[in-house]
Amino acid sequence: MRAPDTSEILLQVEGVSLAFGGVKALREVSFNIKKGEIRAIIGPNGAGKTSMLNVINGFYHPNHGAITFKGRTRARMQPFEAARGGIARTFQNVALFKGMSALDNIMTGRVLKVRRGVLWQMLRYGPALKEEIEHRHRVEEIIDFLEIEAIRKVPVARLPYGLQKRVELGRALAMEPDLLLLDEPMAGMNLEEKEDMSRFIIDVNNHYGTTIALIEHDMAVVMDLSDRVAVLDHGVKIADGTPDEVKSNQTVIDAYLGVAH
Amino acid sequence: MLEHAALAWLLPETGRRHHKQGRTNAPVFGIESDMAGSGPFDTFPKLLLRNCAQFGTRPAFRHKDLGIWQTWTWAQVAEIVRAYAAGLHRLGLQSGDTLAVVGSNRPKLYWTIMAAQALHAIPVPVYSDAVADELAFVLAHAEVKFVAAQDQEQVDKILSVADRLPQLGKIVYDEPRGLDGYDHGRLIAIGDVIADGRASLAADAALGERIDEYVEAGTGSDVAIILYTSGTTGAPKGVMLSMRGSIDAAIDTTRFDKLTDKDVVLAYLPLAWAGDHYVSYVQGLVAGFCMACPESRDTIEQDRHEIGPTYYLAPPRGFEVMLTRLMVRMEDAAPIKRRMFKYFLDVAHRHGEAILTGHPVPLAGRLLYALGRLLIYEPLKNVLGLSRVRVAYTGGEAIGPDLFTFFRSIGLNLKQLYGQTEAFLYVTCQPDGEIYSDTVGPAAPNVDIRIAESGEVQFRSPGMFVGYFKDPAKTAETLTSDGYIKTGDAGFFDEKTGHLKIIDRAKDVGRLADGTMFAPKYLENKLKFYPNIKEAITFGDSREFVCAMLNIDPVAVANWAERNNVAYGSYQELAGHPLVYDMVAKDVAAANRSLVKEKVLAGAQIRRFLILHKELDADDGELTRTQKIRRRFIAERYAPLLTAIYNGSHEADISTEVTFEDGRKGTIAARLVIHDMQTADSAESLGKAA
Numbered sequence A: 001m002r003a004p005d006t007s008e009i010l011l012q013v014e015g016v017s018l019a020f021g022g023v024k025a026l027r028e029v030s031f032n033i034k035k036g037e038i039r040a041i042i043g044p045n046g047a048g049k050t051s052m053l054n055v056i057n058g059f060y061h062p063n064h065g066a067i068t069f070k071g072r073t074r075a076r077m078q079p080f081e082a083a084r085g086g087i088a089r090t091f092q093n094v095a096l097f098k099g100m101s102a103l104d105n106i107m108t109g110r111v112l113k114v115r116r117g118v119l120w121q122m123l124r125y126g127p128a129l130k131e132e133i134e135h136r137h138r139v140e141e142i143i144d145f146l147e148i149e150a151i152r153k154v155p156v157a158r159l160p161y162g163l164q165k166r167v168e169l170g171r172a173l174a175m176e177p178d179l180l181l182l183d184e185p186m187a188g189m190n191l192e193e194k195e196d197m198s199r200f201i202i203d204v205n206n207h208y209g210t211t212i213a214l215i216e217h218d219m220a221v222v223m224d225l226s227d228r229v230a231v232l233d234h235g236v237k238i239a240d241g242t243p244d245e246v247k248s249n250q251t252v253i254d255a256y257l258g259v260a261h
Numbered sequence B: 001m002l003e004h005a006a007l008a009w010l011l012p013e014t015g016r017r018h019h020k021q022g023r024t025n026a027p028v029f030g031i032e033s034d035m036a037g038s039g040p041f042d043t044f045p046k047l048l049l050r051n052c053a054q055f056g057t058r059p060a061f062r063h064k065d066l067g068i069w070q071t072w073t074w075a076q077v078a079e080i081v082r083a084y085a086a087g088l089h090r091l092g093l094q095s096g097d098t099l100a101v102v103g104s105n106r107p108k109l110y111w112t113i114m115a116a117q118a119l120h121a122i123p124v125p126v127y128s129d130a131v132a133d134e135l136a137f138v139l140a141h142a143e144v145k146f147v148a149a150q151d152q153e154q155v156d157k158i159l160s161v162a163d164r165l166p167q168l169g170k171i172v173y174d175e176p177r178g179l180d181g182y183d184h185g186r187l188i189a190i191g192d193v194i195a196d197g198r199a200s201l202a203a204d205a206a207l208g209e210r211i212d213e214y215v216e217a218g219t220g221s222d223v224a225i226i227l228y229t230s231g232t233t234g235a236p237k238g239v240m241l242s243m244r245g246s247i248d249a250a251i252d253t254t255r256f257d258k259l260t261d262k263d264v265v266l267a268y269l270p271l272a273w274a275g276d277h278y279v280s281y282v283q284g285l286v287a288g289f290c291m292a293c294p295e296s297r298d299t300i301e302q303d304r305h306e307i308g309p310t311y312y313l314a315p316p317r318g319f320e321v322m323l324t325r326l327m328v329r330m331e332d333a334a335p336i337k338r339r340m341f342k343y344f345l346d347v348a349h350r351h352g353e354a355i356l357t358g359h360p361v362p363l364a365g366r367l368l369y370a371l372g373r374l375l376i377y378e379p380l381k382n383v384l385g386l387s388r389v390r391v392a393y394t395g396g397e398a399i400g401p402d403l404f405t406f407f408r409s410i411g412l413n414l415k416q417l418y419g420q421t422e423a424f425l426y427v428t429c430q431p432d433g434e435i436y437s438d439t440v441g442p443a444a445p446n447v448d449i450r451i452a453e454s455g456e457v458q459f460r461s462p463g464m465f466v467g468y469f470k471d472p473a474k475t476a477e478t479l480t481s482d483g484y485i486k487t488g489d490a491g492f493f494d495e496k497t498g499h500l501k502i503i504d505r506a507k508d509v510g511r512l513a514d515g516t517m518f519a520p521k522y523l524e525n526k527l528k529f530y531p532n533i534k535e536a537i538t539f540g541d542s543r544e545f546v547c548a549m550l551n552i553d554p555v556a557v558a559n560w561a562e563r564n565n566v567a568y569g570s571y572q573e574l575a576g577h578p579l580v581y582d583m584v585a586k587d588v589a590a591a592n593r594s595l596v597k598e599k600v601l602a603g604a605q606i607r608r609f610l611i612l613h614k615e616l617d618a619d620d621g622e623l624t625r626t627q628k629i630r631r632r633f634i635a636e637r638y639a640p641l642l643t644a645i646y647n648g649s650h651e652a653d654i655s656t657e658v659t660f661e662d663g664r665k666g667t668i669a670a671r672l673v674i675h676d677m678q679t680a681d682s683a684e685s686l687g688k689a690a
Helices: A049-056 A079-085 A102-108 A118-123 A127-145 A161-174 A191-208 A219-225 A243-247 A250-257 B002-010 B012-023 B030-034 B044-055 B074-091 B107-118 B132-141 B152-160 B190-203 B205-217 B243-256 B274-287 B297-307 B316-331 B335-357 B363-384 B401-409 B472-478 B520-528 B554-563 B571-575 B578-596 B631-637 B639-646 B682-689
Strands: A009-020 A023-034 A038-042 A064-069 A072-074 A087-090 A179-183 A211-215 A228-233 A236-241 B059-065 B068-073 B098-102 B122-126 B146-149 B171-173 B187-189 B223-228 B238-242 B264-266 B290-293 B311-314 B391-394 B414-419 B426-429 B448-451 B456-460 B485-493 B500-505 B533-539 B546-552 B606-611 B651-659 B665-676
Touching: A009 A049, A009 A211, A023 A049, A023 A064, A023 A211, A023 A228, A023 A236, A038 A049, A038 A191, A038 A219, A049 A179, A049 A211, A079 A087, A087 A161, A102 A127, A102 A161, A118 A127, A127 A161, A127 A191, A161 A179, A161 A191, A191 A211, A191 A219, A219 A243, A228 A243, A228 A250, A236 A243, A236 A250, B044 B074, B044 B107, B044 B205, B044 B243, B044 B274, B059 B074, B059 B107, B059 B297, B068 B074, B074 B107, B074 B190, B074 B205, B098 B107, B098 B132, B098 B152, B107 B122, B107 B146, B107 B190, B107 B205, B107 B223, B107 B274, B107 B290, B122 B132, B132 B152, B146 B152, B152 B171, B171 B190, B187 B190, B190 B205, B223 B243, B223 B274, B238 B243, B243 B274, B243 B426, B264 B274, B264 B297, B264 B311, B274 B290, B274 B311, B297 B363, B311 B316, B316 B335, B316 B363, B316 B391, B316 B401, B316 B554, B335 B363, B335 B401, B401 B414, B448 B485, B500 B520, B520 B533, B520 B546, B520 B578, B533 B631, B546 B554, B546 B571, B546 B578, B546 B639, B554 B571, B554 B578, B578 B606, B578 B665, B606 B639, B631 B639, B639 B651, B639 B665
Parallel strands: A038 A211, A038 A228, A087 A179, A179 A211, B059 B290, B098 B122, B098 B146, B122 B223, B146 B171, B171 B187, B264 B290, B311 B391, B391 B414, B546 B606
Antiparallel strands: A009 A023, A009 A064, A064 A072, A228 A236, B059 B068, B223 B238, B414 B426, B448 B456, B456 B485, B485 B500, B533 B546, B606 B665, B651 B665
């Protein structure tokens, strides 16, 4: 069904290390993400998964190593530059504007696409109005896509967790990203919610052709979803390959189940 | 008129001009208004042409898409349906073929029905929430050649049973999402079929003539549609309805309720249910009013609020849900609002019905009611999206009298109808000003009702079915030798009002071991009036006493739990909570007390009850797709519980298989508590009254 364009590398991570004081979160990690694929990063607790994601979108700056995104190599970047460059993300703990409606939250994802200035926006007249209608149209497409029509106007604080996650995904999609980073999209969900979310992730990849990198705890979900899986343990990449390859890798099994020393 | 309509297709402006001239003071049926019956417009495609000519620029369909209500006029719909029919014709749909329609209320699916009828094919709407097996049964029995499906979910279901459907050819679908990787030799988007039809019509004039000939050659005796009944007993049966029958019946009832092209309905009930087909499609085409399709299944409440329908049909459960939500929200309201609400509901209870029917009411009462209308009733109706409703019906099942009176007292013109798919649809309906909560009204126009010696209600009606599809034996069973339909319901005509009263399904009314009469549904409706109780089944036939199995209402009880700091992890845990049992016991006691007033039934009070650990579900076969309980099935499935109730145990174990939405199966085991009740006697309740 899905045909990732295997030839083109969207993001290359080269020898990245990151330390907080004496704690080495990432050690010499290298891997790549190809255009159009669903790439998973897995690992036990404290393996450095979220750190890796934070490095990719510029929230952390690596001590060593370089990141090449869409052909541009850089060592330091700010999150807003990443966003402008086409990287969107969701968070492990939902980070939405709690008092705003689902619709408004998703609209904020369009903020970088707004061309008219604040004054025009306030006037809500002529080209600014036309533009807002365009943005709203895109957002409505996403609402339709994620099947959240019924909660459009509900403040997100009143929504159950699974739906908040979906709204967050919607906001990330509203940015029309080239690369979508999902930090544990299924944490804290029940089986049914997980299945829904998996379907949405696959549909996003299929329909919008978005490249997706996701961190996930639930092995079963990852194996079903991903094209390729990278495994981190204590900040070191210990395996990388297709789900089947990773599943049968002895180092991975040891890292997950523990090994007698 | 037909010629005008054909012109309207080519030159929509002509149609519009004609329509404006014709509309100055044209009644709904135009020149034909003084003629009885359908006249020259005896098929739905012909009605569509008439509407195109007569109401060309008026809205025919609305659908909320991407947050905006999209509108199609009758002229546009006529053009689309013609192109769609041409497209289906090119795909090989032939006269007499059956075509299944699976999905929720979408304009494209209603147009599928129209386009199929234009080609003399027979549409077969199917319940969209049916699991694959049920779907397979109906599609195989109806021998469908084509399927029109709403989305990937339905397409997947159909493909999963396709090997059992040798006749099945093409599948057309509405929403392309998720269908990228499918076999597109077999699957075609409805949009593409219409576009292809439109292009072919433009290129080939002969094709257009052929389609128009089809439409003109249609006659009133053609089978218009096959509606499969939900089947409280046994396998579904395909009820065949004729074009003329459906249209004649709808003409009678649109006149009865004075429905015109200015009316609006929200088309939200299952397509396969006779109620939706009648109210949205048939009456819509006959009266020329607008069918508004909700955005999705979850947004019906908001959409109702936005559209403001003027004509509304809901099964009793629909009104029950509204009332429960309302009560739950009132619990959370500020104390002063709660007191106002309570006070004005009392006022409404005293004067509302009289004011609605136009009986004299003292001036003080009128003033209070007017104030209540300003402060409470109108805002309430507005929240529910019922502000503009002129006529509302409930049917399909008996409605609890208290529920019925509540809505009428706040000024909603809610009426009862008694109908059957086989009658299509009305057997009786209540005329404005003659509403009694315990009768279903006099015979609908041109319907002939009689009570058989056995007490069974029998009737003949204009919309009467042609027969069951491929089942002459069942057809013969349902008809009497002189052509009346047997309803299977026990009833009688009320002496005072002359209106029909339905007691229960004839075969469900029973007697306790000591001979006391026991009408299960009557009791169940009483129980279901309490917001905490969502579903109830009572047993008692040939037993020593009456018992009940209940489902709590998760919305109402969860809200109560939140306010009372009751912690729970699952529905099952909540249902078994001792405090919940105590609360429900109070409701059951109240139901028992109200039963004392009914002489005949006072002996049939509930002695023991239990709360089930799971909600009754159509997927498990416990309810029909129209949400009626399947009494016998439940009795068998929960036999260990019944045994425990009648052998005096205080607890019972049960393990049941459940079916998840995706068709997988699992098992739920639980230990349920059986609660004993004191029965109220007349002396006690009299003492209380004094």
